[in-house]
Amino acid sequence: MSSDLCPTYAPFFGAMGCAVAIIFTNFGAAYGTAKSGVGIAAATVLRPDQIARNIVPVVMAGIISIYGLVVSVIIANGLYIDQTLYAGFIQLGAGLAVGLSGLAAGFAIGIVGDAGVRGTAQQPRLFMGMLLILILAEVLGLYGLIVAMLMNSRATGMGRCGTHGQLI
Template sequence: MDTTQLIFMALGLPLNVGLASLGSAYAVSQSAIAVFSVGVMKPNVIIKGIIAVVMGTMLGLYSLVVGIFAGRAAMGLLKDGKEVSPLGGYLLFASCSMNGVANLAAGYGIGICATAGIRGIAQQEKLFFTYILSLLLLEALGLYGLILSLLSIPR
């Protein structure tokens, strides 16, 4: 029995959680730093800035959802002592890494957007709509990764 597909299947789950957590941590840390630094001088910006922190946290939850479904799929592929097909192992790896990379990119974008956006809102309140729209579009990247990886997890 070739164990290559088992190795890829086992590597997919930590890759999903690890990359998505890196993106989430970057988004939350950069957003929080911007909120804290601007909130000292302009306390009314704190509530508006917390939105980016919450959106960054959602990226970590996306990896949790994919991890649960992928773990159950891996257990389903391994049950009854049957041999895992190469396609099943590689497809599980691809679906997990797809979610991880998408959420890493979304977290990086949210962190950069939040840093500039919160400082911009402190100077000009009119930028709030543009800030929220940018955050929503960046969060959509993570959501696309979640949806596509859930659809590609082998049954």
């Protein structure tokens, strides 16, 4: 039996939150890695001695996917077959928060990384400016991680449904 607060499809929303957290952050990380990698390849032709230093945007893009992985694991650990609809929606919102923030951060890191490593190849003094902008772009993903963890902490304290659809 189910009720309005405890429908049988409530865990679906939590599972979708788990999925979108990892999918969108990986899309952002992949875009950031690919876009920065193109810039690194172009800049290395001009300055092959700076390849190790120009790897920074790729590393920062990879960190974005770790945020999604952390939130996905946390949401997956909170999934129950008898959870409330409220908990499912909170888990979906948490996944969207980190996923879309990670997607935006990955786009920003890719664009800044591409232009930054190309500019650094021509003028090495631009490296610190590029690094600061990359840090600010990475923080966008970190904000999503923090919001997702705060939201998910609300979902875990909302109780579960009993055998007749009532909250316990």
